[in-house]
Amino acid sequence: MxxxxxxxxxxxxxxxxxxxxxxxxxxxxxxxxxxxxxxxPAAGGAEAQARTLPPTAKRAQAPLPLRSKVSLDAEDRSHFDTLTYSNAAGRRQYRLYVPATATSEPMPLIVMLHGCTQSADDFAAGTQMNSLADQHRCLVAYPMQPRQANPSKCWNWFKPGDQRRECGEPSLIAGITREIIARHPVDPARVYIAGMSAGGAMAAVLVDQYPELYAAAGIHSGLPARCAHDLPSALAAMKGGNPSQTLTLESPQRPLIVFHGDADGTVDVANAARIVRAFGMPTQRSRETRGPGSGLRDWTVTRLLSGEGVEAELWTVHGAPHAWAGGDARGSYTDPAGPNASAEMLRFFLDHPIHHHR
Structure with a gap:
């Protein structure tokens, strides 16, 4: 036939x-x-998303920014490879996206840490960071947490052995980052780290422990660095407890952009304010209203500046669940009705190369 x-x-x-x-x-x-x-479109990604979203979010579909400007020929020249890194702490696979627009000129690198139960491909599809990388000529890396390291594939942000420089998972993620810098034309002043949920909590650890490596961090639905020391304290922190744990954090060394839904039932939104607490009092707060009946979410952006001149942005997405704001329904834990967290993170990153705060 x-x-x-x-x-x-x-x-x-x-x-x-x-x-x-x-x-x-x-x-x-x-x-x-x-x-x-x-x-x-296949139902798998949308069904996974529907389990996490209220009805308005399921109906809304945020357009992918500028995707149509990337030609099919350009897509054919890009590649998304699976690689492996090993050190004394173990080994991790990672996916590396090289855009069709790559040249020999140094490029920014964004390291993306997925959340629990997610994979690198799932996270890439949901965040659409590779599409943005095509437009802005960036490399994007997705370290992969295997089930052997955590049954739910969560990064172990709550374990003391995985919270310190050159130990455990931070050493593996930093090692992956350094390996890419050594093998590709990467601008060392424009290396960034971002993550969702457990990945966001681990991104907070990485930018805190490796300020010479990462110029800024994006934390979506995550938690402050070292706010827990075992599984019970991690669960308490996720529910909004343990507020005193963040009071001892030192002054921030690198800029942060933080996203969190205020209807998040998995990681309480109180954690977002705790992440940026060390920056001090807000310098500006503005609310964006999308209008009744639009099916899209309102949000508030709070801008902060530390005493040392380090900037932070806190995006509170009103009515949003535990999901990547503005994400694509092909990935799990995405909220298409929200603002485009990926685009805003990349904008913030490119505005903050590391030498601004040396």
Whole structure:
């Protein structure tokens, strides 16, 4: 039986998606074709998202910024590779996205730490950071936490052995970062780290312990560095307890941009304010209102400046659950109704190269 033109088109699409977004997304395209439904997005990502979102968020679909400006030829020249890094603490695989726009000129590097139960491909699809990397000529790395290290694939941000410089998981993530810098044309003044949930909590640890390596950090639905020392204290911190744990934090050394939904039932929104507490009093606060009936969320941006001149932004997304604001429904734990956290983080990062605060 001769394959239909629609099926062949789907196979061509799958090959292109395999090169640009990885095997998980390509598998979804193939499964769609086998169901005889090449025109409708696969349900897996949307179903995973629907479990975390209220009805208004499920209806809203935020457009991907400027995606149409990246040609198919450019997508064909990009690549998303799986690599492995090892040191005395163990080994971790990571995915590295190299945009089609890459040249020999030094580029920014963004290190993205996924949340519990997520994978690198899932996180890349949900945040759409690779699309932004195409537009702004950045490398994007996604370290991968295996089940052997944590049954839910969470970064172990709450374990003392994984909270210190050159120990445990921080040493592995920093090692991955240094390996990419050594092997690719990376601008060492523009290396950044971001994460979601447990990944956000680990990003807070990394920027605190390696201020010479990371110029700034983006923390989405996360927690302050070293706010817990075991699983019970981690659960208490996630529910908004342990406020005294953050009072001993030193003055921040690097800029932070923090996103958190104030309806987050997994990590209490109180943690967002605790992350930026060391920056001192806000210098500016503004609220963005999307309008009733729009299906989109309102948010408040609070800008802070430490006594040493280090900047922070706190984005509180009103009514949002435990999900990446403005994310794509192809990834889990995404909230398309919110502001575009990926675009705002990248904007903040590129405004803060490391030499601004040396």
């Amino acid at each position: 001769k394959p239909s033109e629609g099926f062949l088109n789907s196979m061509r699409e799958a090959m292109m998606v395999l090169r640009t977004r990885g095997p998980t997304a390509a598998t979804e395209v193939i499964q769609r074709a086998l169901r005889g439904d090449p025109s409708r």
